[in-house]
Amino acid sequence: MNSKSLQERLAPWVVIIVVFFVWEFGTRALGLQPFILPKPTDVYASLIRWWDQIQFHAVHTLTTTVTGFAIAVALGITLGLLVGYSRLAYHALYPIMIGFNSVPKVALVPVLVIWFGIGTVPAIITACAISFFPIVVNVATGLATVEPELEDVLRSLGAKRHDIFLKVGLPSAMPYFFASLKVSVTLAFVGTIISETVASNRGVGYLMIAASGRFDVPLVFAGLFVIAVMGIVLYEGFAYMERKLTGWAYR
Amino acid sequence: MSTETPSTPLVNFDNVALRYGTGTESILALEGLNLSIRTGEFVAVVGMSGCGKSSLLKLMSGLVRPTAGSVTIHGQEVTKPLGIVGMAFQNPSLMPWRRALENVILPLEIKSEQRRLHSGDAREHKEKARELLSKVGLAGFEDKYPKELSGGMKQRVSLCRALIHQPELLLLDEPFGALDAFTREELWGVLQRLHRETGCTVVLITHDLTESVYLADTVHVMSPRPGHLVYGAEVPFERPRNLDDRFNVAFTQIVADLRHHIAKGPEAEAV
Structure with a gap:
């Protein structure tokens, strides 16, 4: 954040380079065929060769993910606030939410396809369904962390429940909320890709399925690589936002 | 006495x-x-x-x-x-997202919101809080966040918050x-x-x-x-x-x- 040492800055890059290095020379040494495990250089070549197509599908996956994630954020905040504010809502809704969260979302996709057809809508819904739960839990937990003494201070001054909610509850939930965004956005990618691989004709998920059908494993890996990079970028984006907006919560 | x-x-x-x-x-x-x-x-x-x-x-x-x-x-x-009443506890229970001064002001905020007074009060509140903080030896610490204060300092802030509304x-x-x-x-x-x-x-x-x-x-x-x-x-x-x-x-x-x-x-x- 503020004063990372040079070592700390370099460490992740060193790890990445070492991983690619071992991968490259490991596959060479073992003489693996590209359709079993492609070398990083094969993946890179494939990335360059198919760049236009990859870009098209990546943009599609990104917009799908971000759309689904935005809905998840809205839904997660709403449910989280509801469940955190009202004990009744908590008891009423928690079991069903946990149940829903336990359902493998891949099983949901065929049903969504029946309802909405192949394409973007099932992917958006899957991305949303897989990523809203951590937000709900974190927002609700954040609200519950209000210190009872602080609540007493406010109540003794005649503050009403919604005053306490606005003055203390919401701000104290913020660090939890932003922490959940980081995790959820990467989950949203998983949701999108799941849906795209099962039922879509666009997106990186579709691209990878099509490529593996042709045994073009380097292209599959190129797709994975692109997803990983998008995941890292969004994660870092939210991590940055978290530090800027709720830096008070961290030492 | x-x-x-x-x-x-x-x-x-x-x-x-x-x-x-x-x-x-x-x-x-x-x-x-x-x-x-x-x-x-x-x-x-x-x-x-x-x-x-x-x-x-x-x-x-x-x-x-x-x-x-x-x-x-x-x-x-x-x-x-x-x-x-003003209250203070063993745990200073300050709001970590507010600076010392803003923590002290809290009771005044609640009170003026109840009376539906908003603008105009803020400056006066700050002046009062500044004065009280300096009385307990925290002049110069008004803009510190709780995490930047020692245990004793936090407790002083907590005392100020308990007293600000007289x-x-x-x-x-x-x-x-x-x-x-x-x-x-x-x-x-x-x-x-x-x-x-x-x-x-x-x-x-x-x-x-x-x-x-x-x-x-x-x-x-x-x-x-x-x-x-x-x-x-x-x-x-x-x-x-x-x-x-x-x-x-x-x-x-x-x-x-x-x-x-x-x-x-x-x-x-x-x-």
């Missing part, structure tokens, strides 16, 4: 009982509790942990209502929070319990000075008998649960008191006397 010598009590507990919960799992926290507190008096309540000392404060602040008996302030029964009644629940001995002694001085300057009535809950005798006009001993008052000691020493007073024979005599009355509890051997 405040200069006035009022005759009617500010706070009066009349045969108060308090039960938490219902049925077989309920706990009788207080029973048969009588207490009266004069305006401007500094009262300390000591007793074993779990004897219901904190409940006493909750009753005065109007956060809970007695199961039996009555609690009156200015002769009026307390049925809801009156907004005339409460008639300052309720302190073991406010120095988590501090080291030297910081505690320093804050005794701060509290004594604030009490003299504001003339507000103070109720201090504490485990520390020396602290109670050093600060209070009257020290009450509370029995184990269900809590009621079993002994009261007047502390005659002149104010301002200084730390060396603690080692006077008369002072230690009062402490020993109080200890003796607490020791009558069933857990005496364990303490």
Whole structure:
């Protein structure tokens, strides 16, 4: 954040380079065929060769993910606030939410396809369904962390429940909320890709399925690589936002 | 000591009982509790942990209502929070997203929102808070976040927050319990000075008998649960008191006397 040492800055890059290095020379040494495990250089070549197509599908996956994630954020905040504010809502809704969260979302996709057809809508819904739960839990937990003494201070001054909610509850939930965004956005990618691989004709998920059908494993890996990079970028984006907006919560 | 010598009590507990919960799992926290507190008096309540000392404060602040008996302030029964109290606890419970100054202002914000006053107040609030913070030795720390302050500093901020709205009644629940001995002694001085300057009535809950005798006009001993008052000691020493007073024979005599009355509890051997 503020004063990372040079070592700390370099460490992740060193790890990445070492991983690619071992991968490259490991596959060479073992003489693996590209359709079993492609070398990083094969993946890179494939990335360059198919760049236009990859870009098209990546943009599609990104917009799908971000759309689904935005809905998840809205839904997660709403449910989280509801469940955190009202004990009744908590008891009423928690079991069903946990149940829903336990359902493998891949099983949901065929049903969504029946309802909405192949394409973007099932992917958006899957991305949303897989990523809203951590937000709900974190927002609700954040609200519950209000210190009872602080609540007493406010109540003794005649503050009403919604005053306490606005003055203390919401701000104290913020660090939890932003922490959940980081995790959820990467989950949203998983949701999108799941849906795209099962039922879509666009997106990186579709691209990878099509490529593996042709045994073009380097292209599959190129797709994975692109997803990983998008995941890292969004994660870092939210991590940055978290530090800027709720830096008070961290030492 | 405040200069006035009022005759009617500010706070009066009349045969108060308090039960938490219902049925077989309920706990009788207080029973048969009588207490009266004069305006401007500094009262300390000591007793074993779990004897219901904190409940006493909750009753005065109007956060809970007695199961039996009555609690009156200015002769009026307390049925809801009156907004005339300031509270501080062992845990400073500051809002980590607010700077020291903004934490202190909180009660003023709540109060002016209730009166539907908004703009214009803010500057005045800040000025007041700045003044109070400098009184407790925190000038220059107004813009620090709680995480940047030491334990003693946070507790000072917490005291300021309890006093900023000039409460008639300052309720302190073991406010120095988590501090080291030297910081505690320093804050005794701060509290004594604030009490003299504001003339507000103070109720201090504490485990520390020396602290109670050093600060209070009257020290009450509370029995184990269900809590009621079993002994009261007047502390005659002149104010301002200084730390060396603690080692006077008369002072230690009062402490020993109080200890003796607490020791009558069933857990005496364990303490």
